[in-house]
Amino acid sequence: MNANLKTNSAVPVTILTGFLGAGKTTLLNRILSEDHGKRIAVIENEFGEAGIDNELLVQADEQIVTMNNGCICCTVRGDLVRILGELSDGRESGELQFERVIIETTGLADPAPVAQTFFVDENIAENYQLDAIITVVDAVHAHRQLAEHHEAQEQVGFADRILLSKTDLQEPEIVLDLETRLRAMNPRAPIKHVHFGQTELRDILDIDGFNLDDILKIEPDFLEDISHEHEDDIRALVYQTDRPLDAARILAFLNIMIRDYGNDLLRYKGILNIAGCEQKVIYQGVHMLMTETFGNPWQADEARESSMVFIGRNLPKEDMLEALASCRVGV
Structure with missing residues (x-):
């Protein structure tokens, strides 16, 4: 079966990524507060022992699960599989009602291991369909972050959509230069400006943006075991x-x-x-x-x-x- 074709029962999943402080939680709040009529299960991943982002989310009826393990990768990916499995069981039993899942990764996460989960785990691949990877890029700090952090580069490279935040705080010529740089890194991802999470939901949800063949071109070992380490400092x-x-x-x-x-x-x-x-x-x-x-x-x-x-x-x-x-x- 083509990995990009969605079965009738598969739940669409959006991975929301972007470097620290780019505006992921703001965008997620925008999605949760929009009158779209859909019930959403949210998986929050934070770097550190205490969960803050969960408190910053709007208090909606959505199922919100917080993972405080540091990053969704390596051995921690087992927790993601477990949580997705528990959500599926709850949905099947009728205890939970949701029609899609949004995973907000920590700003220090490489999105590859997260996306990988939906292809290498049989049960997850059967119940979920990876719809898109949405990457929020901070126009004020992106040049420096891209130069200093491999994770920031991976987030751009894997994106199906790039949302450029804080453009009102940056000089227009620098924003244009950043857009040129982002297109050179990922020519297949459309770039849109986003102000405090204000963007059309049709541009980020149900877009069937993730293409496994394209990902294998930029990372041939995508479906193999991935190791990952944060910078020690x-x-x-x-x-x-x-x-x-x-x-x-x-x-x-x-x-x-x-x-x-x-x-x-x-x-x-x-x-x-x-x-x-x-x-x-x-x-x-x-x-x-x-x-x-x-x-x-x-x-x-x-x-x-x-x-x-x-x-x-x-x-x-x-x-x-x-x-x-x-x-x-x-x-």
């Missing part, structure tokens, strides 16, 4: 506390981190319990660009815990943990 630092944080101190800490380590901060994000604030404070950043917004109000029966993740190169872990501890109220 990239680490995730996780900080959690159930004590409220002082707004001035935490802001000073973030400003110092951006000033002194901005070039090495690949991604940082968090949900904060700020003393005196009845709403969650959400911050997200890439290198020296950071945004801060108010989230949902804290619920009466909800534990007011702050959770922060920093992903970067050669970060001063002990100094950071000590500084964060000093941001707690009463210290």
Whole structure:
């Protein structure tokens, strides 16, 4: 059977990838909040021990599963197979109702092992159909990320669609130069600009974009066992506390981190319990660009815990943990 032909019972799967901070979760929120009438199972994969992106997703009726193993690859791919199997069992028994699956990979993931799963595992290949790999590219930081990180190159190379984010923050000539570079890397993937996840769903869902023959041309051993390692100097630092944080101190800490380590901060994000604030404070950043917004109000029966993740190169872990501890109220 042609691997690109969809059986009547196969569930279409979209792999959403892109480097750290490109805007994957923003795009996923856009998909989940759209009035498309479809029920979607979401598999979240995060780098680090604490899940943040799941909190940043809209609270919809979708089935959301979080994988905190670091990357969907190598031995961890077994977890992906297990989760997809459990979703299939739930769907068959009637306990779960969904019509498609979206897998959001960590920004440090090579998409090849994820896509590989749908061809080398017989049960998964029978129940699921890989529809497309959608790659979000950060127009502000892409040139540097492509030069420094093999994963960023793989994400572009495997893309069936490329969505270029943050173009409003970059000079037009640099954006044009980036588009030329992306087309040279992957001439078969259409490129579209996306602003805060605003894009036509018909351009990213049900497009039958994944073509196994094309993938085998760029990676002949695609269907063979794939090994994968992250760069040794990239680490995730996780900080959690159930004590409220002082707004001035935490802001000073973030400003110092951006000033002194901005070039090495690949991604940082968090949900904060700020003393005196009845709403969650959400911050997200890439290198020296950071945004801060108010989230949902804290619920009466909800534990007011702050959770922060920093992903970067050669970060001063002990100094950071000590500084964060000093941001707690009463210290």
